[in-house]
Amino acid sequence: MDDVDHRTRGCAGCLIAGVGASTALLAWAPLARSSVTGGFEGTYRDLSVLYVDLPLVVLGGGLLPTVVWSLGLRLLGRPWAAALMAVGTLAMGVWGLTAWWTPDGRPEFTG
Numbered sequence: 249m250d251d252v253d254h255r256t257r258g259c260a261g262c263l264i265a266g267v268g269a270s271t272a273l274l275a276w277a278p279l280a281r282s283s284v285t286g287g288f289e290g291t292y293r294d295l296s297v298l299y300v301d302l303p304l305v306v307l308g309g310g311l312l313p314t315v316v317w318s319l320g321l322r323l324l325g326r327p328w329a330a331a332l333m334a335v336g337t338l339a340m341g342v343w344g345l346t347a348w349w350t351p352d353g354r355p356e357f358t359g
Contacts, residue, residue: 257321260331264317265310268338272309275342276301279349305345313338 280301286293313334320330 257327260327261314261317264331264334265314268313268334268341269306269310271338271342272305272345273302275346276305276349279346301349308345309338309341312341 280297282292283294283297316337317330317334320333321327324330
């Protein structure tokens with residue numbers, strides 16, 4: 249019985265990592281669209297968002313909730329409380345990502 253419980257918790261951890269990475273990617277993609285397409289006539293194209301920011305966003309979205317879930321599971325011993333902590337952490341992480349990360353855009357006119 250104990251072996252089945254560990255497998256179930258491992259599957260839940262993988263599920264949380266996949267959901268976290270997918271959620272972070274879906275929240276990040278609309279913000280990065282202007283850097284990839286370049287905006288008006290492609291004049292502000294910055295493809296570094298694809299090979300620098302994209303892996304970091306996916307890795308952070310997958311790792312952060314999983315680490316919080318495993319720590320919560322170890323400290324609290326209740327899977328539902330650990331899952332609630334992981335979902336809350338993911339929500340705060342996505343909010344922080346969308347509030348803080350803004351890609352380089354067209355310079356504003358200051359005259």
